[in-house]
Every structure is written in C-alpha cells, then in structure tokens.
Amino acid sequence: MNAESWHRKDLLGIADLSPEEIRLILDTAESFREVAERPIKKVPTLRGKTVINLFFESSTRTRSSFEIAEKRLSADNMNFSTSGSALEKGESLVDTALNLEAMSPDLVVIRHRAPGVPHLLAARLRSGVINAGDGAHEHPTQALLDAFTIRRHKGRLDGLTVTIVGDIEHSRVVRSNIHLLTKMGSRVRVAGPRTMLPPALEALGVEVHTELEPAIAGADVVMMLRIQLERMNRKLFPSSREYFQRFALTRERLGAAREDAIVMHPGPMNRGVEIASDVADGPQSVILEQVAAGVAVRMAVLYLLSGVREEEG
Amino acid sequence: MKLLVRGGRLVDPAAGRDGRFDVLIEGGVVASVAAEIAPPAGCEVVDATGLVVTPGLIDMHVHLREPGHEYKETIRTGTAAAAAGGFTSVACMANTAPVNDERAVTEFIVTEAARHGFARVHPVGAISKGMAGEELTEMGEMAAAGAVAFSDDGRPVVDTELMRRALLYAQHFGRPILQHAQDLFLSGNGVMHEGEWSTRLGLPGIPGLAEEVMVARDLLLLAETGGRYHVMHLSTARCLELVREGKRRGLGVTCEVTPHHLLLTDQAVADTTFSTNVKMNPPLRSEADRQALLAGLADGTVDALASDHAPHHADEKDVEFSAAPFGIVGLETMVSLGLDRLVRPGVIGLGRFVELLTAGPARILGLETGTLAPGRPGDLTLLALDREVTVDPATFRSKGRNTPFAGWKLRGAPVGTILGGVPVRLP
C-alpha cells in the first residue's frame, strides 16, 4: 500500500485500520523522522493547509506534539482549548462543529473526555478528523508512535510479547495498543489490580494477568501506564504506596523480561508509583524516543489525511 | 351510542377467545361478544374483516412529560402517540415537574387526559415526596384521584427502610409498588451495559448486578411485608431468575420487559457508532440476557410488555453519548416490533403477545380493561397482521423522535383504536 491508495478522511481509532494502513503510516513516519535531524526542521508539505487543534481536556504532551508536527509540515494551525473559549460556555459539540466547519479547516485534531466525540464530529465535518484521545476509548496516534518505537528497536511488529501494566479499565492507550499489536501479529498481555481490569478483556484477544511477575516474564516490551492519582478516591486502589509495592516496574522485576526488553511509558510518568526512577532512566528505557516518534507519526498522519500527494516532502 | 365491531378475529386471552367474534358496545361498555351479532337499529358498524380485534392495548410504562417538560411531550401528543400505536390505556410515570406526588397533580393529569380523549391515562404516583427518596407521599389521596400504582421511576428507591414502609403502606390502597431497580453505587457514572462492549468502547458500564442486587433486596423485603411489587423494565437473566423464584415462593411479584431489551443488545452502541438512540436505562444488555428475556416471555415469567416511552428533545440527544439523557420513545413502534419480531418468528404466539399488552398489565394495575366482557369498558384495538410498515420517526405523533428502530421494516401494525365505544380519530 502507498500514499496514493490511502482514502480515509479521518483517523478515529486503530480498531478500523487494516495492517496495511498501519504499515503505511509507520513507513511514512520513517520518512518524516529524518526531518527532525535537519538543521531546518521544516518541509513545505502542508503549506496553505489549516489544522485546528481542539482540546477539551488538557494535554500538554499530545497537543505540543501535534503542534510541532503541524509546524514542521508548514501548516497553519489554530488552537482551541477548554479554558476561555465557547467550549467552556456550554456550547454544544454540534454547534462547535458547525462553527469549525464555517472556518473550513482541512483537518481537526480533537481530544475529549467522552468516547465517540471524534466520531460525532467526523460525521458532521467535511474536514478530516484526528482522534487525539477520546475518553478511555482510543488514542490512535499514541499506539502508532508506540509501534513506531517498538519496530525501530525490534525490527518487526509480529511475534513479539508485549506486556501492558496499569489501570487497564480507564486507559485509551491500552485499547489502541491492543488493537494495533494484535492486528500486527504480536501477543499482548495486560496486567493490573483486579479492580482496574474491565470485564471480558479476553474477548479483545489478550492474556490477562493480575500479578506483575508472570505478566512480565519473557516479554519483549514492557509498557507501563500512568496511574491517575486523581482516581485514588474512586475505590480502585487504596494508596500509591501499595500500588508501587505490587505493580510498579522496578529493576528487579524487569529482570523477568527478556534481556533485550524495552521499557515504555506514554507519559507523563509518576516516578515511584508505576515506575521506579532507575528503570525510567535506565538503559532499557525508550521513553524519550517515544516522544520523538510522536512527532514523526503525527506528521505522517497529518500528511496522509490532508490529501496532499505531491512529492514536495 | 352503539357500536358494532364485526367480522374480525377476536383475540382476548383473558376470556379464552381466539376466533371469529363480533363485539357490541353500548353506552361505552361492552354489551355482548358473540359469534355473530346483527347490528341493532341506529348502530355504527366497524367492519373488521381481515383484522385482528383485541381488548384495548395497555402500555403500563410511559413518560408523558406533562406537567413541566412540555417541550419533550404533552399529555395530548403522548396520548395521540398511544392511539397511533394501538393503545387505549397508558400508565404515566411521576417524574414530571412538579412531580406527581400529590393529589392536585394527579387530578391535573386525569383532567387533561380526559379533555383530549385519545387514550385513557392512568397516573402513577410517586412513592416519595419530590421523588427525593425520603418521605412517603399521600398515597391514599392520590389513589382516590386515580393513581393506579406508585413509583419513583427514573430513580430507584434506594433507602431500604423507605421501600419497606412503601410496600406496607401501599397495601391499604391495593396498589402495587413499581421499582426502577438500580443500585446507584454499582451503576455509578455508567452509560451502557458493563461487558465486552463497554470494555471495547471505553464507556463506563452499568453492571447487571446493579439491577439484580436491588431486586434481590426488594424480594427479601416483600417476603416480610406482603403486598405487591413490580420490577419495571427488567433487563437481565439473573433478575428474571429472581422474579421466577419469587413467584415460585408465592410472593406478589410481577415484571415487565421492553421491546428494546428483547430486540437489541449492548453491541448496538458499537454498531451505531455511539448513537444516543441506543442509550437508555437500564441499558441494552448482553445477548445472553436478551435470550433469557425471550424465554421469560414464552414461559410466562414476564407479566407485561411495556415501552418505557421516554421522549426527549432532538437537541438533548444530539450530543456526545456520555452527555445524552437516557431513554427512547416506544409507543408507536412497540406493536409492530412485537408482531414482526416476536410473533412472526414464533417466539410467542399472538395470544400471548396480546395477553402481555392487555390482561397482564390490567391485572398488575387493577384495571377494568384488558378483556372484553359485558359491562367492561368498550376499548378495542384493531391490528392488521400483514400490513408492512417502515419505522419513520418523521411520522410520529409523539414529539420525541429518539428511536433506535428508524428504518426497520416490519410486518404487522395497529390500524385503529376504539375508546369507550368511540373510534379514536386523530387530528
């Protein structure tokens, strides 16, 4: 598959993508990766295109990553975030969508706490919509940048064992990663306290673990999820201390994984809660590479969805 | 005024009739039911040849929204929807503004309904004042004004002691307590059934347990208090098992199920890409639950079919899934859905289907309607089993358009109702 055969208007989730589409995005990202290594980190690919970043939920990380990707592609971008805009004044999503449409953007990047919001907008807008995280549903560009990072280290995305640890129930990262990795032929294990595992996870084609060590044993990739301390009062776990004792990735526990296993985290990390500092900063950690991969992957997605097909890149 | 309905196939399960019978109505009540009745002088005749004639159908669970939420529905539009859907009686829930928690509100509903005359309206009074779940309402006053049952529907009665007292007190008036069974702690901020699909979609779930825990508790209370207890919109297999077991033990327990819980599952949220028209409470459940409900219809555990007609304004539903209000309209789709998806494939027979919409709810609510016998109200529904319809919300009499069944092609439809011997004509 090549860029000419890409016909999607939106990127709403990994669940809808074919392995060929996933591969195309990752291959495209490879070609954008080297832009970051140039002295002038800018290409004219999306010159004259307008991208709106619509963040109903604060997210410094994902938003800056998209913004940098847009700027490196020379797109004009506009940012709307919750504070101080109509979004906060109770305007309905549909009205927001209609207002956006009136500005005729080419692409809209959206983050919202409610699952399905990108889908709702995509159905209303002529412009392309990129899901930058909808509640606990999907976060496709995160899974793509994770895959990009894994592929660079492991040379492939099939036949690997990937363990994801944390609050599985409330994580969009885990859902998108499960879809992507199982589609590409890898084995996914998820692990977390029983209170953070949603029902029927097996139906998604994953192995479910409630103890950390057996989940990590022999893994090629260990991905730790951020524990949201703000959920502490929600009856999911009693304290970050107890969480650390049972589920944090320490150097000792990482020993159960393959020797060449890589450690990932979508960030931002809670050091000393889900991951020990010496692991986060250790030789197996690829956490900062994930951040760099995020820009390349988002450039690829923006490029493919923009419909621009000239070889000006 | 006399009216003869002639030539149809009468299906009246409570009277043990299914065959060619004529029905003569005089002065608003049934005068006679016989194989062939010659029209008396000055009698209007309705030719029901080729049609099924039933006692007027009853939907024991609707939200008419008046007083207070007239932008969603009014007693006029709601009863017009009832008539268009084949119903001559509805029981309307108390979650209006003000709440139907006192005689004046009950009287208002009764008066307003009588003024329009499209269908009989039986108000359900609130169990607790303001539906706040704290103090009992004046059930006696409301019963005297026409309240046929008591319910805080929309909200469960959470306070166990209040439920115990309500079950005891309602017995003075021979009225049942209708429970919207939901443990609010377990349902939390859930918006769909907790299961594989909530896991896939990342939406907070409402476990079946939320309903089951509440029904189990209430049945323990009922065994002590006596009286009558009815589970509204029962939606899970285990809940049905609890009711079945309660009946076996001789408790005064009954239940209703809705067409949507019988015909759709939680997968619909994914299949419709988060359509808010598949968001209701209780939520669409698993396929195993759905199969259990179908079995409960057939084996007699389920006492009534009810729509839980819950109209909302289009703007309220045109939002993200999590933010949308729960509920769908059902008055104008229930009969066709039942005829096409329950009777035609043989899940239940026509007689059982009619029973679930006539004698079943009439028994629970203590209504005189639900069967045709001399002296009973002259309410009839006419059905055309072969009429093909496509569900089109634009044609609804209800103000609500929020249905997941739009576009469904169904065979079998209501073609008219007769209320107290008068054919209902909708403007």
Ligand SMILES: [Zn+2]
């Ligand atoms: Zn209810």
